[in-house]
Amino acid sequence: MAPAYDAILIVSFGGPEGPDEVLPFLENVLRGKPVPRERMLEVAEHYQHFGGVSPINEQNRQLIAALQAELDEHGPHLPIYWGNRNWHPLLPETLAEMGRDGVKHALAFFTSSFSSYSGCRQYRENIAAAQAEVGPTAPQVDKLRVFYNHPGFIEPMVESLAACVAKIPADRRAAAKVLFTAHSIPMSMAENCRYEVQLAEACRLVAEGAGLAPAQWELVYQSRSGSPHVPWLEPDVCDRINALHAAGELRDLVLVPIGFISDHMEVLFDLDTEARELCDELGVPMQRAATVGVHPRFIQMIRELIVERIDASPDRPALGSLGASHDVCPANCCLYSPQRPASGG
Structure with a gap:
């Protein structure tokens, strides 16, 4: 029996939206990583080349608007929230808002098509840390499967x-x-x-x-x-x-x-x-070539992944020979540490 879900959570990387936000954003991104400061300042210049504004946040707003229209028209009729790893709206802020709104169990769409530590497991760790920070009012969050071959x-x-x-x-x-x-x-x-x-x-x-x-x-x-x-x-x-x-x-x-x-x-x-x-x-x-962005078929796909999970449907579209990815990640999935097991997820 599939659990009842009462919201959708878009989980993404985040980005600065002005010149003064670039260095604080990059410090968040690189905290704890062995990246030379010279490299950070070099990347900062990439952002300043575009006025200190990353396009990712506006693109996520467009994705959310397109998905909300898709859900409003076809269902399921669920509210959409948005939380980032590295810049506002940060995941703890979003999970706190969801808790205040009475959300108990959300389905998460990660803006990453492929399995890796930074593209999947780290986001799950970010959600767990945000839940711990928010406390008992934070909702449970389940992620949708990766969709590289959908x-x-x-x-x-x-x-x-x-x-x-x-x-x-x-x-x-x-x-x-x-x-x-x-x-x-x-x-x-x-x-x-x-x-x-x-x-x-x-x-x-x-x-x-x-x-x-x-x-x-x-x-x-x-x-x-x-x-x-x-x-x-x-x-x-x-x-x-x-x-x-x-x-x-x-x-x-x-x-x-x-x-x-x-x-x-x-x-x-x-x-x-x-x-x-x-x-x-x-x-x-x-x-x-253009990325998928808010292509109608891609937005439709997100809704299909949501419905598939809500209905616990055995019909899980996937092209090629690798089949549909798992819904629940194994414990050792995409581990990233100096002491790595020999196999992974």
Whole structure:
């Protein structure tokens, strides 16, 4: 018997909304992490390049408005709350508000398509810490499953990639290169989660859906931080662009930020600014595919995940061979520590 739910909680990363908020926000993000201050100040300049405003909060507001309209029209008729890890509205603030409103049991949608410590387990830890801070009035929170292979995520990405490929002259399309990008994570984090496996599957599904040949596409990474002595997932997107160009294999390029559901700072700076400037220098025509954002099929997917969980439905759509992800994470799922078990979730 599925539990009764009385609210939806959108859980996200958060971002500054003015120049004075950039450093306090980044200090929250990097607290306890071995990231040199010089790197933090470098990232701060990325935000200041856009007026000190991250687009992620406004994009979450748009997502919430679109989802609320979807729920109002089709049900279930549940209120939506929003809490962030690193900036206002912070999760303790939101859970306290939910408690005051009498919410007892919420379903959480994390704005991350893939399993990893930072994209899933850490958010669950953030919720647990917020519940402890708020006390007995804090609601219980269950997360929805990751959706990297759900038709409602894959189909809009196929549409976006196909639209970019269609802009390439017909006689050059077969030789065009497509680089799918995702946020790099430390190897020590990647070894105990299914991040790389899920990314590879999502890329394959989107590439095949858009009619690409296997040799046309690759998965690369972006936005790494931390000590340069700590290994992270590679290759970096700009490094790979340079290598392909040096090998004479790059005439047209499409970048597909499959690791992101909206056009937030990493997309705007690392791809739309740095990668585009590099391509301009190399004389390579570059296009960047849109993220799912508030695509109607993606918003419909969120509602479908909510209904699926409320109804305890055995019908759990998932494309490809990996099947639908679990609803309840195992105890060792996506662990990230110096003492890691050999297997992960």
